[in-house]
Amino acid sequence: MTARKPFPRRIAGVDTRVLILIIALGAMVLLIGIPFVLALVGYVNVQNSPLILRGVSAAGVDLSDKPVQTAEIELNQRWNLEQHILLDDGISTALVSPKDLGLQLDVVAIATQAYQVGRSGNLVQRIEEILTARFEGLEILPAI
DSSP, rough: OOOOOOSSEEEEEEHHHHHHHHHHHHHHHHHHHHHHHHHHHHHHHHHSBBBBOTTETTEEOOOOOOBBBHHHHHHHIIIISOOOOOEEEEEEEEEEEEEGTTTOHHHHHHHHHHTTTTTTTTTHHHHHHHHHHHHHHHHEOOOO
């Protein structure tokens, strides 16, 4: 049976407990720092993007990853031009456009509001809206 060598108390003149502490602290900094930096880069990317956040929709139209102008065009096309309302009084029915009834979606206000998701309010509100839109979806209420 051979005798085991004792664990060295010093390595290169430094106490081994100090070395273990330095390695543990370095690992903690990496485990916390890397996700923090990645989250910060993602947040800055969202704030500087010209596109509406993924997961944002309005009046049933998905506006994800679209510039505001494209969102305005799509909303106008789908609601102000293509949408029809069925009127039924029990005797007769009629299919009319919202414009025939004096209704028109304010596509500029809706697209602007969709773009503001995750970009207005305090930091906590912004992050909450970004995560909600991304993982649950966020519907903007129509403005007429």
